[in-house]
Amino acid sequence: MIVQNWSAIQFQYVKVTISMVHSSFNHDLFRLVVEEIAGKEGVDVSTVLVNAEETTDEEIATKTDLKLNAVRRILYKLHDNHLASYRRIRDTNTGWFLYYWRIDPKKAQSLVNKKKMMVLNLLEQRLEHESNNDLYTCVNRDSSPVPFEEAMNLSFRCPVCNSQLEYVNNEKAVSFLRKRVEELRADLKAPS
Ligand SMILES: [Zn+2]
Numbered sequence: 001m002i003v004q005n006w007s008a009i010q011f012q013y014v015k016v017t018i019s020m021v022h023s024s025f026n027h028d029l030f031r032l033v034v035e036e037i038a039g040k041e042g043v044d045v046s047t048v049l050v051n052a053e054e055t056t057d058e059e060i061a062t063k064t065d066l067k068l069n070a071v072r073r074i075l076y077k078l079h080d081n082h083l084a085s086y087r088r089i090r091d092t093n094t095g096w097f098l099y100y101w102r103i104d105p106k107k108a109q110s111l112v113n114k115k116k117m118m119v120l121n122l123l124e125q126r127l128e129h130e131s132n133n134d135l136y137t138c139v140n141r142d143s144s145p146v147p148f149e150e151a152m153n154l155s156f157r158c159p160v161c162n163s164q165l166e167y168v169n170n171e172k173a174v175s176f177l178r179k180r181v182e183e184l185r186a187d188l189k190a191p192s
Contacts, residue, residue, distance in 0.1 A: 049103035136165040
């Protein structure tokens, strides 16, 4: 990930993940992880799974009012992320396979830890960028501030609206980032 391409979307992503980081391991965390992987319908599917020890895709479809294909797509997404697993049995009458699904909410923790590492990395890069550069920005649009050298190359003019680039006082951003980086580092060191 290149710091210069830092965008509003990435920032949004980090905010979402920070909210995940702050919730201790519980069902909220599990719900957030599932929602990120498989959307709101994924949450519906996993709720059925959490409440049953084992269940079939057809039962889930009935209980959630989702189409069978949608349920299967969600189950495979959860399976790809090691949250759900299945047991397969051949129906002796029809010769077809039956799949019995189960879900393990505790597996959400290792996904979260991976994500925390990723976020920590992004935050550290961003902190370095913010604290090592004098940054300039156009006040007319929501854009990434540029370092002094780049602003100089642009003659301190916004390439979009041509207004003057303003110096950014980023003290608050730097202290916000530093605090988050410290929190995340401590959190990752702590035994889960
Ligand atoms: Zn502009």
